Amino acid sequence: MVQYQATVDHAFAALADPTRRAVLERLGAGSATISELAEPFAMSLTGMRKHIRLLEEAELVTTEKVGRVRRCMLVPYAFEGISTWLQRLDRFAQVVERTKGAP
Amino acid sequence: MVQYQATVDHAFAALADPTRRAVLERLGAGSATISELAEPFAMSLTGMRKHIRLLEEAELVTTEKVGRVRRCMLVPYAFEGISTWLQRLDRFAQVVERTKGAP
């Protein structure tokens, strides 16, 4: 039925790292290059590239190489899958909570 | 302003592991003991206890020790924080997307 599992898997793994979440927030303000993303973290370009690659695999970020620059941006609607998953759980939690009152 | 960061941090870390997400789904159907949770994963009780402890620290699950049994259950509304965080990002992504069309 719901078969987005593989991507959701990658997405949650990608979101686990605070640096990557900060990158996502940064990209929320508009696209950026690897250098621009690496600079505020005082991180090597290689290091940032690895994070971006993970985010790409999780389909949260797309990139496009223009000349010698790689431009990174958020994928629209990328968070819907996991957002849905979480809300479903929240609904369950509320049901369980209510059940507890009437045993 | 928004200062739920520390918890959100733990929550995302907790959600990164597929076993833990499965445990959350399982708890969505109602409370369970450590043994009950460990069994379907063919995992040691110690192993499962570690997962539960993480979920407790992330404030996604609460537990209560009754006699020699530990009962685990979902925390209602626990996912609101991260769900909100994700939706905000999604809104940003859509703005960025629209901006791209009109440079």
Next chain:
DNA sequence: CTGATACTGAACCATCTGGTTCAGTATTGC
């Protein structure tokens, strides 16, 4: 052409993570 810029790939490293086993402790049922 030349040098600087922007990235990339390979190799490496320390630390974190998800799991285990083993030896307890506390409860429960007979």
Next chain:
DNA sequence: GCAATACTGAACCAGATGGTTCAGTATCAG
């Protein structure tokens, strides 16, 4: 009281993860 049950804490381990450096390659500016 005794044995089985349910968990817990400590110690350990293999592999993943987040980072680095170094030696390239490709592009751009002068």
